[in-house]
Amino acid sequence: MTFALALEQLLNGLQLGVMLFLMAAGLTLIFGVMGLINLAHGSLYMVGAFACATVAAWTGSFWLGLIASLACAAAAGAIVELLVIRRLYDRDHLDQVLATFALILIFSEGTRWMFGSFPLYLDIPPLLQGAVALPGGTQYPLYRLAIIAAGAVVAFALYLLISRTRLGIRIRAGESDREMIGALGVDIRTLYTVVFALGAALAGFAGAMVGALQSVQVGMGEPVLILAFVVIVIGGIGSIKGALLGALLVGVIDTMGRFLLPKVFVLFVPPSQAGMIGGALASMLIYIVMALILAVKPRGLFPPAHA
Amino acid sequence: MVEPVLEITNLVKSFGALRATDGVTLDLRPGEIHALIGPNGAGKSTLIHQICGTVRQDSGTIHFAGQDIGSLGVAERAQRGLGRTFQVSSLAHEFSALRNVMLAVQARQGSSFRFFKPALLDRSLTDPAMAVLDRVGLAERARIPAYELSHGERRQLEIAIALALGSKAFLLDEPMAGMGPDGSKTLTGFLDRLRQEAPILLVEHDMDAVFALADRISVLVYGRIIATGGVEDIRRDPAVRSAYLGDHD
Amino acid sequence: MSRETVVNLILAVLLLAVPLLANAVGQPFYITLATRIAILALAATGLNLALGLGGLVSFGHAAFFGIGGYAAGILATHGFSGDPLIFGLSGTNLMPVIWLVAAVTAGLAGLAIGAISLRTSGVYFIMITLAFAQMVYYFAVSWPAYGGEDGLSILVRNQFPGVNSMRPLSFFLICYVVLLVSIGLFALIRASRFGSALQAARQNPVRVATVGIRPFRIRLTAFAISAMMTGLAGALFADLNRFVSPSMLSWHMSGELIVLIILGGTGRLFGPLAGAALYVIIEYALGGITERWQFFLGLILLGVVLFARGGLLGFVTGKARHG
Numbered sequence: 002m003t004f005a006l007a008l009e010q011l012l013n014g015l016q017l018g019v020m021l022f023l024m025a026a027g028l029t030l031i032f033g034v035m036g037l038i039n040l041a042h043g044s045l046y047m048v049g050a051f052a053c054a055t056v057a058a059w060t061g062s063f064w065l066g067l068i069a070s071l072a073c074a075a076a077a078g079a080i081v082e083l084l085v086i087r088r089l090y091d092r093d094h095l096d097q098v099l100a101t102f103a104l105i106l107i108f109s110e111g112t113r114w115m116f117g118s119f120p121l122y123l124d125i126p127p128l129l130q131g132a133v134a135l136p137g138g139t140q141y142p143l144y145r146l147a148i149i150a151a152g153a154v155v156a157f158a159l160y161l162l163i164s165r166t167r168l169g170i171r172i173r174a175g176e177s178d179r180e181m182i183g184a185l186g187v188d189i190r191t192l193y194t195v196v197f198a199l200g201a202a203l204a205g206f207a208g209a210m211v212g213a214l215q216s217v218q219v220g221m222g223e224p225v226l227i228l229a230f231v232v233i234v235i236g237g238i239g240s241i242k243g244a245l246l247g248a249l250l251v252g253v254i255d256t257m258g259r260f261l262l263p264k265v266f267v268l269f270v271p272p273s274q275a276g277m278i279g280g281a282l283a284s285m286l287i288y289i290v291m292a293l294i295l296a297v298k299p300r301g302l303f304p305p306a307h308a
Numbered sequence: 309m310v311e312p313v314l315e316i317t318n319l320v321k322s323f324g325a326l327r328a329t330d331g332v333t334l335d336l337r338p339g340e341i342h343a344l345i346g347p348n349g350a351g352k353s354t355l356i357h358q359i360c361g362t363v364r365q366d367s368g369t370i371h372f373a374g375q376d377i378g379s380l381g382v383a384e385r386a387q388r389g390l391g392r393t394f395q396v397s398s399l400a401h402e403f404s405a406l407r408n409v410m411l412a413v414q415a416r417q418g419s420s421f422r423f424f425k426p427a428l429l430d431r432s433l434t435d436p437a438m439a440v441l442d443r444v445g446l447a448e449r450a451r452i453p454a455y456e457l458s459h460g461e462r463r464q465l466e467i468a469i470a471l472a473l474g475s476k477a478f479l480l481d482e483p484m485a486g487m488g489p490d491g492s493k494t495l496t497g498f499l500d501r502l503r504q505e506a507p508i509l510l511v512e513h514d515m516d517a518v519f520a521l522a523d524r525i526s527v528l529v530y531g532r533i534i535a536t537g538g539v540e541d542i543r544r545d546p547a548v549r550s551a552y553l554g555d556h557d
Numbered sequence: 558m559s560r561e562t563v564v565n566l567i568l569a570v571l572l573l574a575v576p577l578l579a580n581a582v583g584q585p586f587y588i589t590l591a592t593r594i595a596i597l598a599l600a601a602t603g604l605n606l607a608l609g610l611g612g613l614v615s616f617g618h619a620a621f622f623g624i625g626g627y628a629a630g631i632l633a634t635h636g637f638s639g640d641p642l643i644f645g646l647s648g649t650n651l652m653p654v655i656w657l658v659a660a661v662t663a664g665l666a667g668l669a670i671g672a673i674s675l676r677t678s679g680v681y682f683i684m685i686t687l688a689f690a691q692m693v694y695y696f697a698v699s700w701p702a703y704g705g706e707d708g709l710s711i712l713v714r715n716q717f718p719g720v721n722s723m724r725p726l727s728f729f730l731i732c733y734v735v736l737l738v739s740i741g742l743f744a745l746i747r748a749s750r751f752g753s754a755l756q757a758a759r760q761n762p763v764r765v766a767t768v769g770i771r772p773f774r775i776r777l778t779a780f781a782i783s784a785m786m787t788g789l790a791g792a793l794f795a796d797l798n799r800f801v802s803p804s805m806l807s808w809h810m811s812g813e814l815i816v817l818i819i820l821g822g823t824g825r826l827f828g829p830l831a832g833a834a835l836y837v838i839i840e841y842a843l844g845g846i847t848e849r850w851q852f853f854l855g856l857i858l859l860g861v862v863l864f865a866r867g868g869l870l871g872f873v874t875g876k877a878r879h880g
Contacts, residue, residue, distance in 0.1 A: 038680045038684075085863070088863055094680050095608075095614050095823075096862050098683060098812075098815065099816065099819055099858065099862045100859055102816070102858070103855040103858035103862065104855065105855070106852065106854055106858070107855035107856060107859070109851070110849045110851045110852035111852055114852065223808070227688065227691050230684040230687060230688060231684075231688050233684070234681060234684050234688065238681065277701060277702075281696055281699045283699075284692075284698070284699040285692045285695060285696055288689060288691065288692035289692075292673050292689075295673060295676065295677065295685065296676075299676045299681070300677070360767070362763075382766040382767060383767075383769050386766065386767055386768055392767060398764050398767070399764060400757040400760040400761050401760055402756070402760050403756070408764075410753065411753055411754065411757050411764075411765070411768055414750045414754070415768040415769045415770045416768075416769070419750055420753075420754040420770050421750075422749055422750045422751060423745065423746050425749060425750070426745070427748060427750050427753050428748065430750075433750070469768060
């Protein structure tokens with residue numbers, strides 16, 4: 002029974018980690034290639050979720066919604082890049098923070114304007130409804146397993162994209178030397194737009210997937226965004242490998258902490274207090290882990306060599 | 309023999325497969341100007357960085373004023389009297405020349421944690437700072453922000469800062485770079501007198517200045533010192549001629 | 558007198574004149590608005606020490622603002638109920654004591670957060686300060702003893718000896734004086750030896766280390782002082798609203814504090830006040846027209862960042878950045 006419960010929580014942690022990776026990969030790619038800190042990444046996550054929920058409601062198909070989420074988030078990313086972001090590349094981080102903070106206000110209020118203040122709901126597609134029996138006897142939702150699988154596929158695809166394709170070569174060149182990539186005759190402005198749209202599409206995809214687990218509402222991207230920041234700080238900003246490892250670490254530690262800490266404190270203090278102390282500590286756990294990692298490695302686990 | 313002020317022994321630093329510093333041994337004696345020359349990429353900058361503490365050596369020792377400073381940070385080495393100037397001017401660019409020097413004066417006094425007294429009204433800061441600016445010929449430009457100073461003036465200001473620190477040794481990284489002929493001449497005269505105050509390790513490409521000033525010269529090639537000696541010895545040294553001087557003349 | 562000094566004086570006089578006038582004509586709402594401006598300006602002045610002078614882009618100052626607020630709320634709650642707080646100490650409803658506790662607690666938090674965050678720089682620093690503030694936020698949400706998510710009410714506004722703090726104008730004057738004293742303190746620090754080292758560390762940390770001053774210590778001290786000032790503002794904010802909630806700790810609050818500074822003009826003495834006034838007026842004016850005022854606030858902010866980099870004071874005095 003306890004083993005089955007722990008396994009279930011571990012899978013939940015993996016699922017959270019995989020979603021965080023989709024967010025963190027875009028953030029870290031955008032920072033690595035363009036040197037930009039993008040607070041509005043959570044808004045693109047939200048755009049993906051809203052696009053999916055809306056299209057799924059119109060057509061009755063989750064899958065069309067999923068495609069729409071990719072398309073809309075990528076399009077929103079490209080438009081924002083063309084209109085605003087490209088003016089920020091040679092600005093300092095303070096300006097980038099402010100401008101993208103302004104974008105959050107615009108996205109959030111704009112979405113509220115279009116969709117109202119009530120959350121939308123997105124159903125899990127029939128194909129992925131139901132549950133799978135886990136060793137130990139509990140049932141685990143098929144959809145969550147599918148999310149883990151989808152995340153793994155995307156991570157692998159991203160790896161192939163960056164290590165095997167022309168676009169990947171350009172991205173890697175852009176990370177190590179912006180002047181050189183210009184000298185190679187690559188149209189750097191187009192590359193930047195493409196990278197930004199790619200990051201946006203990953204965020205939108207994550208938003209759509211999670212949208213079927215939670216409600217789709219304004220502000221849903223912000224807690225995820227901040228967790229994704231923790232992920233890339235732990236992993237080393239600019240490193241995709243670091244983002245993957247950091248995301249899984251954060252996902253599993255956060256979930257297991259919430260599950261285990263109250264149980265640990267029961268051994269020392271009365272149950273009512275154990276829940277309170279354990280719960281409060283669990284909510285702080287990943288930040289404590291982050292602080293510990295930074296105390297040893299201030300630039301994260303996989304700091305980019307050139308930075 | 310006099311005790312050297314700065315003594316570097318068997319310093320080694322590698323970056324991956326590249327040995328940027330390959331067993332360098334070097335000393336700086338009281339009252340002398342010791343010039344360090346070598347072709348581009350010889351490892352002069354890496355060596356300077358290790359002496360100042362911005363890069364940590366892999367092995368070897370650095371002694372300064374009788375102490376092992378090899379594991380100290382940049383600020384701690386500066387506090388012990390190691391004054392340096394930069395190849396590319398490194399100043400607080402928004403501050404006036406005066407405030408740049410005042411920063412060094414307050415650092416020397418060890419008094420940066422005073423919160424209420426306006427620094428510019430504090431004679432114990434402004435007087436020594438003005439005196440130093442006067443020495444390097446910048447007194448008239450004291451109120452000008454560093455970013456408005458000319459290239460030559462910034463170099464003078466860097467030296468003023470090192471002077472204000474009351475340095476026990478100066479580490480001057482290409483002070484002549486980008487100076488016109490007049491400027492170089494003035495600076496040469498100034499450095500000539502400066503050695504009385506504290507010895508100078510001079511990294512310089514301007515051979516006229518080096519031959520005019522140096523008491524001793526060390527030649528660094530591919531991270532190794534291939535020769536150390538007086539000006540005439542170095543001029544005549546065949547290894548130096550082939551490795552370095554031959555390329556230039 | 559420079560143009561900026563004139564503008565500063567006008568700002569200070571206006572902030573005092575409006576509530577006096579509002580009081581005379583019986584419009585207490587405008588007094589509250591002015592009090593809000595003064596308190597937000599105080600919080601941003603604190604942040605301006607770290608951000609404007611030290612170049613430390615803290616995206617986590619809401620933590621200190623909220624800690625100050627909770628210090629006020631918790632002390633007041635215990636003072637009201639009579640339950641001892643810790644070590645047998647009781648709460649209090651005396652503002653000076655509350656301010657001291659708020660500032661010291663926020664300062665200690667600043668030391669702890671700064672000690673870790675200041676090991677890094679640039680974008681790491683931004684994200685880490687954000688993350689730590691978020692940690693404090695989640696702690697406040699999940700700790701039920703002081704209201705958790707619902708927040709904590711202060712039933713009666715705290716007292717200042719000899720002043721009836723329940724009167725809106727009196728409370729405004731308290732905040733106004735605290736603000737002016739803090740701006741004065743900011744000016745002194747900026748001109749002092751410490752201020753020199755701090756500003757030099759922003760312009761060129763290598764230079765500072767090369768003269769023998771360790772930038773880390775200077776920055777950490779500045780960060781803690783900055784946290785104290787913002788914490789003090791938090792205590793006043795709690796008394797203004799007679800309510801503390803995790804929203805004071807939220808990352809939107811951190812963002813807003815930065816926005817105030819940028820709207821007013823980074824590193825300028827009265828930048829935070831100019832920014833806070835502009836922000837509250839925009840909020841009030843736009844909020845009167847449309848429920849979606851944040852949308853337009855976003856557009857305005859984007860415009861300021863992209864096209865008017867010196868902020869309001871930069872615009873008025875015709876200089877992009879304070880030198």
